[in-house]
Amino acid sequence: MRNKVTKAIFPVAGLGTRFLPATKSVPKEIMTLVDQPLVQYAIDEARAAGIKEFIFVTSRGKGALEDYFDHAPQLEQELKKKGKEKLLEILRSTNMDSGEIAYIRQHKALGLGHAVWCARRLIGNEPFAVMLPDDVIAADKPCLQQMVEAYEETGGNMVAAMEVPADKASSYGILDVAEDMGAMVKVGGMVEKPEPGTAPSNLAVIGRYILSPQILRNLNQKQTGAGGEIQLTDAIAQQIGSEEGVYGYRFNGQRYDCGSKAGFLQATVAFGLAREDLRDDLEAYLHEIVAARKAAE
Numbered sequence: 001m002r003n004k005v006t007k008a009i010f011p012v013a014g015l016g017t018r019f020l021p022a023t024k025s026v027p028k029e030i031m032t033l034v035d036q037p038l039v040q041y042a043i044d045e046a047r048a049a050g051i052k053e054f055i056f057v058t059s060r061g062k063g064a065l066e067d068y069f070d071h072a073p074q075l076e077q078e079l080k081k082k083g084k085e086k087l088l089e090i091l092r093s094t095n096m097d098s099g100e101i102a103y104i105r106q107h108k109a110l111g112l113g114h115a116v117w118c119a120r121r122l123i124g125n126e127p128f129a130v131m132l133p134d135d136v137i138a139a140d141k142p143c144l145q146q147m148v149e150a151y152e153e154t155g156g157n158m159v160a161a162m163e164v165p166a167d168k169a170s171s172y173g174i175l176d177v178a179e180d181m182g183a184m185v186k187v188g189g190m191v192e193k194p195e196p197g198t199a200p201s202n203l204a205v206i207g208r209y210i211l212s213p214q215i216l217r218n219l220n221q222k223q224t225g226a227g228g229e230i231q232l233t234d235a236i237a238q239q240i241g242s243e244e245g246v247y248g249y250r251f252n253g254q255r256y257d258c259g260s261k262a263g264f265l266q267a268t269v270a271f272g273l274a275r276e277d278l279r280d281d282l283e284a285y286l287h288e289i290v291a292a293r294k295a296a297e
């Protein structure tokens, strides 16, 4: 029997400079997508995949993120008094139990690989997931759950994968495919943010990973890579050709890059349209505004 994946690392130490001035006081991860903080989508997805321990790698100035996961007894009291059962239910569904969530500080921004390595003592010697909350994935079956099911067959290391336009490849970790089995690919090489024109394919790594503890040992070497940072991609690439191997998984679903303003706006519209309570008004408004823009051209 393979070890179950019950721990997930959420690297949330980034400064979120692309969203200044908002991120001057609001951590990017709790910026609102419709009516939930970005990070709640990742938490819900992780829970659906069987994750029981949530490890956040944070940095200075992320206090509001920790508060978000705390119980809010006063607010609960108020809502109870007013008989607002529905809101109470929503509020309670976001509560984290004691011991379910842990925070580790990354003291220096040395890269994604380093952020993951900071959580090594909480992971120990078992497989674990990594989720980048910037990558929001809308899917019938949550992306990490799809991966956990695929991982039951393969074991080893698995990264979520998606084809991207060739001119965008230099923004991602890119896979060199050794064997294409449809949804699953066996990875023969991996390169973080390849120079334009040098990418081995257009199959990009998206922010969901299931990794073996060997990755943490690889990260002990603190090797720097693209951008002078300690890259998670490089630590995973070291396992290519090993017995455990590395797999890419083409998930079903639509990914939104909420680390960019355009991606965040697109996600807002898409998630708004997916909500029954908002759909009709939002759709009518979008038609109206697009027609008005066309008429003005």
Ligand code: G1P
Pocket: 112, 132, 135, 171, 172, 173, 174, 192, 193, 204, 205, 206, 207, 232, 233, 259
């Ligand atoms: C990170 C990873 C990269 C991956 C990307 C997915 O990059 O380093 O391999 O393709 O997430 O979103 P970042 O976007 O943090 O620069």
